[in-house]
Amino acid sequence: MSINNKERRNEKDIILKIRGLTIEFRVTRGILRAVDNVDLDVYKGEILGLAGESGCGKSVLAHAILNLVDPNGYIKSGQILFKQNDEYIDILSLSNEELRKFRWDKISIVFQGAMSSFNPVIKIKDHFIDTVKDHESNKNEEEIVKIAKKLLKDFRLDEQVINLYPHEMSGGMRQRALASLSFILNPEFIILDEPTTALDVLTQKFIIKLLREIHEKTGLTMLFITHDLATLAEITDRMAIMYLGNIVEIGTVRQIFYDPKHPYTKALLQAIPSITKPLEDLNPLPGPVPDPLNPPSGCKFHPRCPLRFKACSESRPKLIDLGDGHLVACHLYKRN
Ligand SMILES: Nc1ncnc2c1ncn2[C@@H]1O[C@H](COP(=O)(O)OP(=O)(O)OP(=O)(O)O)[C@@H](O)[C@H]1O
Ligand SMILES: [Mg+2]
Structure with missing residues (x-):
């Protein structure tokens, strides 16, 4: 509020x-x-x-x-x-190590020019999974994917985007995928x-x-x-x-x-x-x-x-x- x-x-x-x-x-x-x-x-x-x-x-x-x-x-x-x-x-x-825990969890950032924020050889789905597991190692993958799909949808992206590699998306799509990712840990x-x-x-x-x-x-x-x-x-x-x-x-x-x-x-x-x-x-x-x-x-x-x-x-x-x-x-x- x-x-x-x-x-x-x-x-x-x-x-x-x-x-x-x-x-x-x-x-x-x-x-x-x-x-x-x-x-x-x-x-x-x-x-x-x-x-x-x-x-x-x-x-x-x-x-x-x-x-x-x-x-x-x-x-x-x-x-x-x-x-x-x-x-x-x-x-x-x-x-x-303290900073790694702090990022995403307390403060997250959606970088300008989203391409450089994604690892080009990793699918969008795994960016979500890796980010969450980095902070909560025993979280269930299916659950993470479910939340990720919901976030992607909130940002007007088709949930199938989750299976794409960053280079398969347009600049605007990547920007929104990154915005979704930045919300995954409720910073x-x-x-x-x-x-x-x-x-x-x-x-x-x-x-x-x-x-x-x-x-x-x-x-x-x-x-x-x-x-x-x-x-x-x-x-x-x-x-x-x-x-x-x-x-x-x-x-x-x-x-x-x-x-x-x-x-x-x-x-x-x-x-x-x-x-x-x-x-x-x-x-x-x-x-x-x-x-x-x-x-x-x-x-x-x-x-x-x-x-x-x-x-x-x-x-x-x-x-x-x-x-x-x-x-x-x-x-x-x-x-x-
Ligand atoms: N790695 C770097 N090496 C040298 N100069 C840099 C580096 N990164 C930024 N700068 C310089 O620092 C200044 C501020 O850059 P910054 O990227 O913060 O601008 P900005 O306000 O975000 O601009 P924009 O609206 O174009 O995104 C600029 O003069 C830029 O050239
Ligand atoms: Mg700038």
Whole structure:
């Protein structure tokens, strides 16, 4: 069940606390900081959206929640605290064995581009069986298959899909099979990274509705990632906006859509196409996305910001609470 705004802001309802998270990659030209000193709270039972232009660090941040970073990268600093039995454990300090148990069971993730998440030589059915048996070794295979078929059907796939190999399915089918798989162990928290991007618009709407229903029924906490703000408005309770590795604004859907504060959020909203508006009314974001290997000083958005002033190039604005749970990192605003 969805929790209301007042309850949501209660400290004790925070299920995931990310603090000072910085993630870097070694690349030929130097060091690329993909996630830069991120603080983020996720409240139990909410659907939090994460949005921002391609390359802003959404997937890198999401993977880090399960301590997954590509081999050429590393978590430079930070904590990822997950609440269990009234205590926070730091996911980054779990051993591999502890992490293996934790994944799927507590937190599961639907990766962007589902192909790489499946083993190409294993049928869909065995992905379900192996995942469950890895956590509950004596579970009956027939029972697992029965639940798997039901989940596949929920995600609008024919139950025969269970006998296919990943390469025998379309991208959209794989994405939905992966989403089904991520629900098999009834996790407390699910991360969905662009789960509807490869889908046609009708299936997309259907999946959004289904996720919303699952959420209403189970109170499952979700982190929903997409660059598509319109989709986020349909499914999420709150949204966080990212720009070049920083979170620049967090608010309820209403706050973000009707009262955006950060000039970047405003620009993103103005760039959303609408069938009722003429194309000329669309305002694409000004200027190119800066080189992530050599980001601008101060506020990283300042070279593209129409409202910039001196301080913007000099110091990085901190994320401040405007007093109503609406957070913004911009020198135009002062803490209430
Ligand atoms: N393994 C890697 N090695 C080097 N750079 C990487 C690696 N993985 C990600 N990056 C870089 O980190 C930054 C953030 O990437 P990320 O995949 O998180 O973006 P994103 O916001 O998910 O984008 P999209 O909307 O396209 O999925 C990008 O500049 C990307 O090039
Ligand atoms: Mg991504």
